[in-house]
Amino acid sequence: MNRKRLIIIGGDAAGMSAASQAKKRNKDLDVLVLERGDYISYAACGMPYMVSGVIKDPDSLLILTPEKARANRGIDVRTRHEVVSVDLKNCSVTVKAGKGIGKAMGKMMGKGQGDEARTFEEHYDGLVFATGARPRLPAAKGINLEGVMVLRDFADGLALKDRRDVKDVVIVGAGLVGLEMAESFRRLERNVTMLKRSDGPLLDMDPALSELVEQELVRNGCVLLKGSPLEEMVGDDSGKVVAVRAGGETRRADLVLLATGVAPNSEPAREAGLKLGVKDTIAVNEHLATSHTGVFAAGDCVSQIHRVSHKEVFVSQALAANRSGKIAGANVAEYLSGGNQFSTHPGTMATVLTKVFDLQVGTCGLTVNEAKAAGFETGFTWIKQHSRSHYYPGGSPLFVGLVYERKTGRLLGGQIVGKEGGAKRLDVLVTALSAKMDLETLSRLDLSYCPPYSPPWDPVLIAASIALKSI
Amino acid sequence: MNRKRLIIIGGDAAGMSAASQAKKRNKDLDVLVLERGDYISYAACGMPYMVSGVIKDPDSLLILTPEKARANRGIDVRTRHEVVSVDLKNCSVTVKAGKGIGKAMGKMMGKGQGDEARTFEEHYDGLVFATGARPRLPAAKGINLEGVMVLRDFADGLALKDRRDVKDVVIVGAGLVGLEMAESFRRLERNVTMLKRSDGPLLDMDPALSELVEQELVRNGCVLLKGSPLEEMVGDDSGKVVAVRAGGETRRADLVLLATGVAPNSEPAREAGLKLGVKDTIAVNEHLATSHTGVFAAGDCVSQIHRVSHKEVFVSQALAANRSGKIAGANVAEYLSGGNQFSTHPGTMATVLTKVFDLQVGTCGLTVNEAKAAGFETGFTWIKQHSRSHYYPGGSPLFVGLVYERKTGRLLGGQIVGKEGGAKRLDVLVTALSAKMDLETLSRLDLSYCPPYSPPWDPVLIAASIALKSI
Numbered sequence: 001m002n003r004k005r006l007i008i009i010g011g012d013a014a015g016m017s018a019a020s021q022a023k024k025r026n027k028d029l030d031v032l033v034l035e036r037g038d039y040i041s042y043a044a045c046g047m048p049y050m051v052s053g054v055i056k057d058p059d060s061l062l063i064l065t066p067e068k069a070r071a072n073r074g075i076d077v078r079t080r081h082e083v084v085s086v087d088l089k090n091c092s093v094t095v096k097a098g099k100g101i102g103k104a105m106g107k108m109m110g111k112g113q114g115d116e117a118r119t120f121e122e123h124y125d126g127l128v129f130a131t132g133a134r135p136r137l138p139a140a141k142g143i144n145l146e147g148v149m150v151l152r153d154f155a156d157g158l159a160l161k162d163r164r165d166v167k168d169v170v171i172v173g174a175g176l177v178g179l180e181m182a183e184s185f186r187r188l189e190r191n192v193t194m195l196k197r198s199d200g201p202l203l204d205m206d207p208a209l210s211e212l213v214e215q216e217l218v219r220n221g222c223v224l225l226k227g228s229p230l231e232e233m234v235g236d237d238s239g240k241v242v243a244v245r246a247g248g249e250t251r252r253a254d255l256v257l258l259a260t261g262v263a264p265n266s267e268p269a270r271e272a273g274l275k276l277g278v279k280d281t282i283a284v285n286e287h288l289a290t291s292h293t294g295v296f297a298a299g300d301c302v303s304q305i306h307r308v309s310h311k312e313v314f315v316s317q318a319l320a321a322n323r324s325g326k327i328a329g330a331n332v333a334e335y336l337s338g339g340n341q342f343s344t345h346p347g348t349m350a351t352v353l354t355k356v357f358d359l360q361v362g363t364c365g366l367t368v369n370e371a372k373a374a375g376f377e378t379g380f381t382w383i384k385q386h387s388r389s390h391y392y393p394g395g396s397p398l399f400v401g402l403v404y405e406r407k408t409g410r411l412l413g414g415q416i417v418g419k420e421g422g423a424k425r426l427d428v429l430v431t432a433l434s435a436k437m438d439l440e441t442l443s444r445l446d447l448s449y450c451p452p453y454s455p456p457w458d459p460v461l462i463a464a465s466i467a468l469k470s471i
Numbered sequence: 472m473n474r475k476r477l478i479i480i481g482g483d484a485a486g487m488s489a490a491s492q493a494k495k496r497n498k499d500l501d502v503l504v505l506e507r508g509d510y511i512s513y514a515a516c517g518m519p520y521m522v523s524g525v526i527k528d529p530d531s532l533l534i535l536t537p538e539k540a541r542a543n544r545g546i547d548v549r550t551r552h553e554v555v556s557v558d559l560k561n562c563s564v565t566v567k568a569g570k571g572i573g574k575a576m577g578k579m580m581g582k583g584q585g586d587e588a589r590t591f592e593e594h595y596d597g598l599v600f601a602t603g604a605r606p607r608l609p610a611a612k613g614i615n616l617e618g619v620m621v622l623r624d625f626a627d628g629l630a631l632k633d634r635r636d637v638k639d640v641v642i643v644g645a646g647l648v649g650l651e652m653a654e655s656f657r658r659l660e661r662n663v664t665m666l667k668r669s670d671g672p673l674l675d676m677d678p679a680l681s682e683l684v685e686q687e688l689v690r691n692g693c694v695l696l697k698g699s700p701l702e703e704m705v706g707d708d709s710g711k712v713v714a715v716r717a718g719g720e721t722r723r724a725d726l727v728l729l730a731t732g733v734a735p736n737s738e739p740a741r742e743a744g745l746k747l748g749v750k751d752t753i754a755v756n757e758h759l760a761t762s763h764t765g766v767f768a769a770g771d772c773v774s775q776i777h778r779v780s781h782k783e784v785f786v787s788q789a790l791a792a793n794r795s796g797k798i799a800g801a802n803v804a805e806y807l808s809g810g811n812q813f814s815t816h817p818g819t820m821a822t823v824l825t826k827v828f829d830l831q832v833g834t835c836g837l838t839v840n841e842a843k844a845a846g847f848e849t850g851f852t853w854i855k856q857h858s859r860s861h862y863y864p865g866g867s868p869l870f871v872g873l874v875y876e877r878k879t880g881r882l883l884g885g886q887i888v889g890k891e892g893g894a895k896r897l898d899v900l901v902t903a904l905s906a907k908m909d910l911e912t913l914s915r916l917d918l919s920y921c922p923p924y925s926p927p928w929d930p931v932l933i934a935a936s937i938a939l940k941s942i
Contacts, residue, residue: 423921
């Protein structure tokens with residue numbers, strides 16, 4: 001019997017989830033994962049804590065190794081194998097393998113590209129693109145200077161952890177990576193300056209909630225410069241970064257972290273002729289099928305349908321990568337077996353949760369700006385409540401913000417900031433959003449009460465009740 | 472203009488919520504609250520922590536005083552005013568007031584009833600019963616002995632706090648009050664024995680989850696005797712309790728806490744001719760209207776509709792008392808103004824959340840037994856997951872159990888036990904239950920992820936996925 005061959009391009013969360021799920025569905029599949037880097041399936045979201053030393057052992061972030069993938073799951077994983085082109089007509093990929101392959105950013109910055117690579121072709125019956133995303137680098141002078149770094153690959157994390165000689169860190173960008181690395185660098189007692197291009201709120205939250213996070217950064221010794229677009233990074237004679245120019249000012253820096261978002265790695269897909277979607281993602285339908293039969297895509301290289309606006313959005317999320325990989329793996333296995341029972345992707349609630357020093361910060365659904373852009377007549381209400389019964393010691397203020405449609409009272413989004421009880425309360429809003437609840441329905445939930453964990457009227461209920469009065 | 476008079480019987484959570492809401496809706500109402508005890512509107516759920524000393528100042532549990540209610544809300548509150556009968560035909564109540572009035576349990580046990588009370592009548596235009604519930608006492612000898620106590624009224628809490636001479640405590644009952652007082656007494660370094668009538672699991676949870684709570688009790692030095700119905704309390708010559716006989720054994724006790732549930736205070740309502748509902752609650756419709764026009768009831772003296780089974784149930788909950796009081800207050804004000812825009816009560820999800828030493832313990836919806844009794848072909852799945860990403864320090868196991876209908880996969884109930892992240896994760900299940908989600912929908916939620924707070928696949932998602940495989 002001729003075994004069918006599934007090739008998966010990329011061996012991180014989405015790729016390994018796809019490989020594992022396909023193999024689980026059909027153990028007779030010959031599954032080959034081609035990963036251009038040195039590592040597969042690492043816990044990217046753990047890296048800020050690995051850099052700071054909160055997580056002692058970097059290896060604990062490595063969920064799977066090629067050896068384990070082969071031994072336990074029967075998956076053939078090859079690292080330092082880069083797919084340089086895909087021939088959709090002939091069902092083959094061209095692979096460059098060997099020393100010097102790897103590190104997306106290194107390549108982009110013109111460093112490192114080895115010359116000892118060999119090139120060969122591999123045939124496939126089914127193909128999954130799980131090529132992920134790469135840092136979206138600002139167009140500024142000095143980007144190739146030593147000490148200008150990113151945090152995306154595991155190797156990036158290790159490199160950041162190795163930089164022990166650093167005193168002055170400038171972080172460009174105040175998104176999740178910027179916020180989490182600010183905490184990490186402060187823990188390492190570095191001087192931290194954060195540059196935020198716009199002068200708008202953090203994470204597109206309501207200004208009142210953003211202000212709390214900004215205060216937390218300042219309270220913990222970070223300098224946050226809003227409305228400070230990066231102009232240039234300045235190096236010394238040896239090519240090391242020594243300063244950053246931004247917003248008309250020059251600041252000392254012996255490490256610059258570029259944390260200005262990510263862009264999907266869709267070049268090989270585009271060059272092969274696959275249709276692209278929003279923000280240069282690989283276009284997929286709800287089965288994660290691309291525009292070419294038998295070819296699927298998953299993870300940070302694809303877009304998702306927003307569950308509130310139903311628009312195609314590009315959101316980089318760990319759960320989404322795992323989930324879409326699993327679905328793509330199931331569906332490519334279904335395709336290869338000739339079936340048509342395809343799993344569907346539920347889309348994204350754009351759920352964001354992060355820790356900023358002592359604060360739990362989360363958003364979900366649409367922000368006010370997004371809701372307006374999606375055409376909703378938008379209302380926003382935020383409340384401050386105590387996280388516990390007022391008389392129970394140890395509580396702290398919890399801030400809950402609700403975005404809603406004025407006309408119908410339908411919940412459109414949620415924002416939570418607080419020291420305790422915020423993280424998973426966010427998921428109450430995610431669940432309510434998924435059920436298309438309106439404010440009244442939300443206000444009538446029988447949420448739990450126990451003095452150490454909550455006041456009798458949970459802050460979510462209070463927020464919904466108060467928002468109700470404004471519609 | 473003749474002001475309309477609203478009388479509210481009972482000045483605790485439901486009564487004061489009703490009074491405040493009615494006054495808010497119509498400031499011309501003459502609102503009179505008649506409370507037979509000494510205190511109004513106290514935080515009953517905080518009392519175990521007040522007894523243990525976690526909450527230093529007992530007065531912090533007093534949310535409202537009669538003086539404040541009058542000054543800030545324009546409500547006339549009379550304590551030590553007991554309504555002994557209601558004449559529905561003539562719209563009047565007979566009130567006994569003065570020294571000696573109060574303390575439900577005292578009365579039941581034949582103690583204290585003073586003779587200096589005066590009796591008078593009060594007319595009303597609208598009436599709300601918010602008479603609450605009282606401890607349901609076991610039929611056992613020795614119930615009047617000194618040292619046999621309950622925890623229901625604020626005065627009970629103060630009395631328990633005052634008992635400093637105690638060494639051996641026997642708690643009869645292992646419900647919420649029993650569990651929380653076990654922790655409180657251990658914190659006070661008492662020897663604690665808990666008697667549980669049946670040998671079934673705690674809180675009707677799945678045995679696997681109950682076992683975790685039982686271990687937590689034992690680990691903290693409690694003796695838990697299951698299948699040990701109370702037989703008798705033994706006193707010395709002075710009438711002080713010295714021992715308890717249960718399950719054929721005798722155990723030393725200088726304090727016995729009877730925590731065997733509550734019964735609604737529906738006697739005056741029944742005697743007045745109002746219809747009763749399940750478990751002798753005052754029967755009400757979804758507007759909290761009783762069987763007599765213009766008479767409403769709220770709080771622990773009424774039943775609620777279970778939002779999953781749609782059956783009438785008797786559940787004593789703080790939020791429900793507040794919420795139903797608010798609704799009854801709004802509706803009686805509406806009735807008195809001649810309108811018919813009545814608010815409806817959303818019913819109960821029977822949400823229970825408690826702290827048992829270091830464990831957060833919660834249930835919602837239907838238990839397996841309740842689901843079976845309600846006619847569902849019932850499935851149950853529980854999982855153990857880490858509360859954080861496995862590599863992030865400080866996490867602990869979190870147990871999530873799901874009750875569901877086998878045929879449809881509809882979620883029917885949830886159970887959570889864990890040291891962190893359990894309390895408000897329960898509310899995700901409450902929200903999902905309220906939206907009538909099935910396991911598949913639950914498994915597809917975009918729940919939040921951040922290594923310090925959650926693994927990428929939240930335990931709720933894992934539980935739903937695993938449960939899905941069994942239907």
